[in-house]
Amino acid sequence: MYDRYEGLIFDMDGTILDSEPTHRLAWREVLKGYGMHFDEQSVVALNGAPVWQIARHIIEMNHAELDPHRLAAEKTALVSQMLPERVQPLPLVEVVKTWYGRRPMAVGTGSDSHLAEMLLTRLGLRQYFTAVVAADHVSHPKPAPDTFLRCASLMGVAPEKCVVFEDADFGLQAAAAAGMDAVDVRQQ
Known part of the structure; x- marks a missing residue:
């Protein structure tokens, strides 16, 4: 898909x-x-x-x-x-596991980096991601596109060739501003 x-x-x-x-x-x-x-x-x-x-x-x-x-x-x-x-992983983690090794993946979060790294590591998920970009890594967080643009850059992928999975309006706005397609997981 x-x-x-x-x-x-x-x-x-x-x-x-x-x-x-x-x-x-x-x-x-x-x-x-x-x-x-x-x-x-x-x-x-x-x-x-x-x-x-x-x-x-x-x-x-x-x-x-x-x-x-x-x-x-x-x-x-x-x-x-x-x-x-x-905290527990949500079902979308299966998409992460399915695509691991097939495409570079990143996390772009509004949380701070310490919290993101701690949670992803503790749940055994950090290994799946090339990069984790948190709110404290960018000057202009969501709804600005900076978080997702940095993810794309760290993955070595052009923004227009990325898809973003999001559950928040600010994140969907950020993906659109970055020129990326987005999946609103609230509608899945």
Whole structure:
């Protein structure tokens, strides 16, 4: 089905790993300490964005005076503790295993690199990917095309010869801006 592509790029959270519920739980726990809350639908709409951008959105929604980078760091620290025990691969991992050795593959994620590398390694998935490009590897994360363009470059594949697997609007926008085809895994 993907024979016409020379490179495959996968988002991580919600695409190949069932980590989204744990991310939302971590947000609830961190925000509870500040007496803050978040609207789940508006945060889901930001899936794929770097954690600090989501933190900035939550702070604005709560009319709070906090540093978004500090709040993001707290959430990342908590989710780093929670995820290893809770996260499982999603069925799309079978596509990864099927294409391993046949095409170069990369992960392009809105998570930070430490978390992405830790999860992929712990679940025995890191070996399948030529590259892992995280939000802290690019100046302009999703919905900008930089994450996926860097994936293509590290794989040595022209962007127009790549396909991106995504579960978030920001990621789909980033793939389109990069000139790549995309598969919206929410519709599979």
